[in-house]
Amino acid sequence: MLLLPFLIDQPPTERVIARQGKVSFFSYTSVEHIKAENNQVFSIIDLDSGEIAVSMLMNAFVFEKALMREHFNESYVESDIYPKATFKGKIVDFDPNMEEVQTRIVKGVFKMHGATKELEIKTKIEKTGNDFVITGTFEAMVKDYNIKIPPLLRGNIAKTISIDFNFKYEPYES
């Protein structure tokens, strides 16, 4: 009995969750501009430790052209085999109590299409009441994620894809 408090040693850690996070990516070449949006991205932050996780379904990306979405899932990211992309990392020097805007580096591991890549992303964190908004941009090289582009379409798809994200967090009750 004495040892029970040891098992449930700490009060439940405070977490915030985003259920409708937005991730969009852009590929700009002289031939074609491609844009896609996913508005159903999930993310969670552990406020004490600054740990952050992101999870998104690849087939939820919406493109301007319906066929692009099909080709994206079928021929490029193979979402039958790799349905999700995830990120797990830590916000460096995160202060959950700071009321003004803080700019922080998020370090972590991004997994997509069976590839794993370490990322450092500069983010802007805004706190309003108990809610947080995190926004940022980073770039990803297509070749880092084992995505094959047929030679005839090399001109249509950029080598570097720019990715924007915008997550609104609210307190999480498990």
Next chain:
Amino acid sequence: MKARKILLFLFLGMLSSYLKAQDLLDILDQEQPDSPLYANATFSFSRITFGQSVETRKTGTLDIFTSSRFWNTPAPRSQSFVADRMSSRIALEYGLSDRLLFGVGGTTFDGRFDGFLKFRLVKQRTDGNGSSVSISLFQNAGYFSERFAGVNVDRSTRLSYTSQLIIAKKFSPNFSLQITPTFVHRGLLYDDEDSQNHIAVGVGGRYKLGGHVSLVSEYYYVANPIKSQTTFGAFALGINWELSDVMLQWMLTNARSTVEDAFILETRNNFNFKNPNFHFGFNFTYTFHLKNRLKK
């Protein structure tokens, strides 16, 4: 004894804090709603080679579809360039919704005009729930516009109808199979003995060779073929290649037409490489997107 207990609890304590550190992604897994996962692109186009696939197109996509067949006459000396004869079906096919495809077309060689509707009834799910196959319903009407000397039966009409129940399964990301029970009501009768109603079944498959290229094949068997003429089952072996808005399909076949009632019932050559049996087929499709999905 006491030491072991302490060790055990220390271990449990470490385990609990380890789990706490581990589980942020697990929490997200639990939070994400179990949205149904459907098999994407069982076939890469609305046709496998000459016949319909289970696929419909997306809302607001307009396909400019041309399907050409080239063949030689048996004459030993031919003055034609490349091929002696050719036939093209030129069609417009429009996705009225993600489940409903509508198309109209005309064929140059035999003056057949056709219109069809294809409805996607059931979508295959890949998450273990729901249906394990995809099902589409297909109905067409074909109008034979040319004067034809061999048709002298009073019951003959110029309209033929084809109904198909298309059942397909995507077995793996690379491999799909399809079976197509078919009913054809034929307008043109060459002989009083001939039946006007025919039962046929088609089988088709695709194997993806790469991200954008697949090997496809198709065969139609007719249970009660036309009696007054010798006909054969339509067969094709081909390659499908998709390149963003363009779909290219090459095939070796014995079927001359791309209209259902014509290729199912009136394929007059067996599949081999002798003239005039051998047909080379090429389908070219350009897809226009009339709806921008990103505009709300």
